[in-house]
Amino acid sequence: MDMILSQLVAGVSVGSILLLAAVGLALTFGQMGVINMAHGEFIMVGAYTAFVLQGIFGHAGISLIVALPLAFLVGGLLGVLLEQVLIRHMYHRPLDTLLATFGVGIILQQLARDLFGAPAVDVRTPSWLQGSVELLGTAVPVSRIFILGLVIAVVAGLSAMMTWTSLGRRIRAVVLNRSLAETSGISTRSTDRLTFFIGSGLAGVAGVTITLIGSTSPTLGMSYIVDAFLVVVAGGIGKIKGAVIAAFSLGILQAFIEFSTTASIAKFLVLVIVVAFLQIRPQGLFSVRTRSLA
Amino acid sequence: MTTITPAERGTLARIRRVGAGPDLPRPSRAFLGIGLLAVGLMVLAPMLLTDFRLNQLGRFICYAIVAVGIGLAWGRGGMLTLGQGVFFGLGAYAMAMHMQLADAQLQGEQAPGFMSTFGTELPWWWEPFRSELFTLGAVLLLPAVVAFVLGWSVFTRRVKGAYFAILNQALVFAFAVLLVGQQGTLNGSNGLSGFQSFLGFSLYDPVNRRTLYLLAAGVLILMVVIAYWLMRSRFGELLVATRDAEERVRFLGYDPALIKTTAFVVAAVMASIGGALFVPLVGIISPAEIGVVPSIAFVIGVAIGGRATLFGPVIGALAVAWVESSLAESFPSAWSYFQGLLLILVIALLPGGVASVLRVTQVRRRRRDAEDDGGSGGLHDDGAGGGSADGPETAPGDSPAGPPVAAVLGWEQKGEQ
Numbered sequence: 001m002d003m004i005l006s007q008l009v010a011g012v013s014v015g016s017i018l019l020l021a022a023v024g025l026a027l028t029f030g031q032m033g034v035i036n037m038a039h040g041e042f043i044m045v046g047a048y049t050a051f052v053l054q055g056i057f058g059h060a061g062i063s064l065i066v067a068l069p070l071a072f073l074v075g076g077l078l079g080v081l082l083e084q085v086l087i088r089h090m091y092h093r094p095l096d097t098l099l100a101t102f103g104v105g106i107i108l109q110q111l112a113r114d115l116f117g118a119p120a121v122d123v124r125t126p127s128w129l130q131g132s133v134e135l136l137g138t139a140v141p142v143s144r145i146f147i148l149g150l151v152i153a154v155v156a157g158l159s160a161m162m163t164w165t166s167l168g169r170r171i172r173a174v175v176l177n178r179s180l181a182e183t184s185g186i187s188t189r190s191t192d193r194l195t196f197f198i199g200s201g202l203a204g205v206a207g208v209t210i211t212l213i214g215s216t217s218p219t220l221g222m223s224y225i226v227d228a229f230l231v232v233v234a235g236g237i238g239k240i241k242g243a244v245i246a247a248f249s250l251g252i253l254q255a256f257i258e259f260s261t262t263a264s265i266a267k268f269l270v271l272v273i274v275v276a277f278l279q280i281r282p283q284g285l286f287s288v289r290t291r292s293l294a
Numbered sequence: 295m296t297t298i299t300p301a302e303r304g305t306l307a308r309i310r311r312v313g314a315g316p317d318l319p320r321p322s323r324a325f326l327g328i329g330l331l332a333v334g335l336m337v338l339a340p341m342l343l344t345d346f347r348l349n350q351l352g353r354f355i356c357y358a359i360v361a362v363g364i365g366l367a368w369g370r371g372g373m374l375t376l377g378q379g380v381f382f383g384l385g386a387y388a389m390a391m392h393m394q395l396a397d398a399q400l401q402g403e404q405a406p407g408f409m410s411t412f413g414t415e416l417p418w419w420w421e422p423f424r425s426e427l428f429t430l431g432a433v434l435l436l437p438a439v440v441a442f443v444l445g446w447s448v449f450t451r452r453v454k455g456a457y458f459a460i461l462n463q464a465l466v467f468a469f470a471v472l473l474v475g476q477q478g479t480l481n482g483s484n485g486l487s488g489f490q491s492f493l494g495f496s497l498y499d500p501v502n503r504r505t506l507y508l509l510a511a512g513v514l515i516l517m518v519v520i521a522y523w524l525m526r527s528r529f530g531e532l533l534v535a536t537r538d539a540e541e542r543v544r545f546l547g548y549d550p551a552l553i554k555t556t557a558f559v560v561a562a563v564m565a566s567i568g569g570a571l572f573v574p575l576v577g578i579i580s581p582a583e584i585g586v587v588p589s590i591a592f593v594i595g596v597a598i599g600g601r602a603t604l605f606g607p608v609i610g611a612l613a614v615a616w617v618e619s620s621l622a623e624s625f626p627s628a629w630s631y632f633q634g635l636l637l638i639l640v641i642a643l644l645p646g647g648v649a650s651v652l653r654v655t656q657v658r659r660r661r662r663d664a665e666d667d668g669g670s671g672g673l674h675d676d677g678a679g680g681g682s683a684d685g686p687e688t689a690p691g692d693s694p695a696g697p698p699v700a701a702v703l704g705w706e707q708k709g710e711q
Binding site for chain 2: 106
C-alpha cells in the first residue's frame with residue numbers, strides 16, 4: 001500500500017511538470033493546428049531567464065517571484081514574434097511549420113550555448129522551497145508541491161479565461177471553425193497573436209519551474225518537447241481537460257512502470273501504450289467536435 | 295470517364311509526354327543523372343580524394359541512402375518521417391553486434407570486451423548475430439516488420455500528418471532512451487565501436503576501406519534506381535495520388551493505408567541499409583547517432599535538396615553533410631545558425647527545395663509558350679506544393695485545381711480495362 005501511494009505521489013509530481021510543459025502547447029496547437037517545435041526552446045528561455053535574474057537579484061526567493069511573470073512576458077513576446085514572422089504564413093502547411101520552427105529551435109539552442117556556455121547551470125532554490133514534507137507516508141520535496149500548486153493555478157486561470165472572458169470565447173470559436181468565426185466578425189489575426197502570447201508565455205513559466213527540480217542547459221527544451229507533444233496528442237487537440245488527464249495519466253503510468261522496471265524501459269512502454277491508445281481513440285481523449293468536414 | 299477539366303488535361307498531356315507521374319525526369323534523363331552520379335562517386339571521387347576524405351564521403355553516402363527513402367515516403371507520399379533514426383539504428387546495431395562478435399571470435403573470446411567490464415554474460419539475443427546471413431536478414435527484415443506494424447496500425451486508423459510525425463519522433467526518442475539504458479548489453483550511451491574487421495577483411499587495410507566505400511556508393515546508386523523504378527510504377531502514381539487526395543484514392547477502390555505503409559516500409563529498409571553500411575565505414579554507432587536531432591537532420595538534407603524529386607534528396611543530403619563537416623571543422627557554432635536559418639528559409643520560401651528552382655522557372659517558361667497544355671493550374675500545383683499536402687483539409691491553398699493525379703488515375707484505369 002505504501003508502495004502504491006508513493007508511486008502515486010511520484011506520478012502526480014511527474015505529471016504536473018508534463019502538464020506545465022504541455023498546456024501552452026495544447027493552446028497553440030489547437031489554435032492554428034500548427035506544430036511549434038520551438039516550444040521546447042521557449043521553455044529553455046524561461047529557465048535561463050530565471051538564471052539571469054538570480055545573478056541580478058542574488059536572493060533566490062525574490063528572483064523566483066520576479067522570474068515567473070518576466071519569463072511569461074519573454075516567452076510570450078517570442079511566441080508572438082514567431083507567429084507574426086513565420087507561422088501565420090504557413091498554417092495550411094502544418095508539417096512545414098514543424099520543420100521551420102525546428103530551425104528556430106536550433107538557432108535558439110545555439111544562442112543559449114554561445115551566451116551561457118554548453119555546460120548546465122544551476123538556479124538556486126529559495127530556502128522556503130527546500131526540504132520536504134511527509135505526505136501519505138512518502139517524503140515529498142516542497143518544491144514539487146509548489147509546482148503542483150502552480151500548475152493548478154495555471155490550469156484554473158486558463159479554464160476561467162476560456163470560459164468567461166471574451167478572449168476565451170474568441171479562441172474557442174476559432175478552434176471550432178476558423179472561417180465561420182472570421183465571418184462572424186472575430187479578428188482571427190489578433191486572436192492568433194494573443195493565443196500565441198499566452199501559450200508561449202506558459203512555456204516560459206514552465207521553464208522557470210523546471211529550474212527548481214534540475215539544472216538548466218541549452219538542450220533542456222529538447223528533453224521536454226516530445227513528452228509535451230505526447231500529452232497533447234493523447235489528450236486531444238485544443239482541450240485543456242484532455243491535456244490535464246493525459247499528463248497525469250502518463251506521469252502516474254510512468255512512475256508505476258518505472259517501479260518494476262527501469263526508467264528507460266518505462267519511457268519506451270509509455271510510448272507504446274500511447275500508440276496503442278491512439279488506435280482506440282485516434283482523436284485523443286477528448287476531441288473537438290467541429291462543423292468542418294475534416 | 296466523364297468530362298476532363300482543362301487543368302486535368304494539362305497534367306494528362308504532361309504525363310503522356312513525360313511518361314510517368316509528375317515531377318519525374320524522363321527515363322533518358324534519369325539514367326543520365328544516375329550515370330553521372332555513379333561516375334562521380336565511384337570513379338572521380340576515389341581518384342581525386344584522399345583516403346580520409348573518401349571515408350568521410352562514405353559516411354555522407356550512408357546519410358544519402360536514408361535520404362532516398364525519406365524522399366519516397368515524405369516527398370512522394372506526404373508522410374513526414376521524423377523517426378528514421380529508429381530504422382537507421384536497427385540496421386546499424388544489427389551490423390555492429392555482428393562485427394563485435396566476429397572480432398571477439400578472432401581474439402578467441404566469447405563476448406565483446408565491454409561486456410566483461412560490466413560483468414554481463416552474452417545475452418541470448420546476441421547469439422544469432424554470429425551468422426552473416428542472419429545479420430543481413432535482420433538488417434533487411436527487422437526494420438520492415440517494425441515499420442509495417444507501426445505504419446499499418448497508424449494508417450488504418452487514419453492517423454496522419456502532424457500526428458504521424460509526432461508519433462515517429464516520440465518513437466525515436468524512446469528508442470534512444472532504451473539504448474542508453476542497455477548499459478550491460480549494448481554499452482549504453484558509449485555505443486558499440488572499435489571494430490577491426492568486416493566480413494573477415496581487416497578494416498585497417500586502406501584497400502579494404504576503399505572497397506567498402508565503393509560498396510556503399512554502389513548501394514546508393516542501386517537505391518536511387520529502385521526509387522526511380524518505384525516512383526514510375528503504378529504504385530508510385532498511387533502514392534502521389536494518396537498524398538494529394540487520400541479520399542479520392544479510397545473511393546477509386548484502393549487502400550491508402552496499404553499504399554502508405556508500403557512506402558514507409560521501403561523508406562525504413564533503406565534507412566536500415568544506410569545504418570548497416572555506416573558502422574563499418576565510420577566505426578562507431580551510439581544512441582547519439584540516431585536520436586531526435588540526427589533523425590531531423592536526415593530530413594533537413596531532403597528538404598533542402600528537394601523532397602519530391604529523384605535526385606534532390608541525394609544531392610541535398612550529400613551537400614548538407616559536406617557543408618556541415620567543413621563548417622564544423624572551423625566554426626562549430628556557425629553551422630548551427632546556418633542550418634537553422636537555411637531550414638527556415640527553404641521551408642518558408644522554397645518548399646520544393648533547391649531542386650525546384652529549376653522546375654519553377656521551367657514551369658513559368660512553359661506556361662508562357664505552351665498553348666497545347668490547355669491550362670496552367672495543373673502545372674502549378676505539383677511544382678511548389680511538394681509533399682506538404684497531407685490531406686485536402688489542410689492544404690486548400692496548395693492544390694487550387696484539385697488533385698489532378700487522382701483524376702488521371704481513374705481515367706487511366708478505365709482505359710486499361
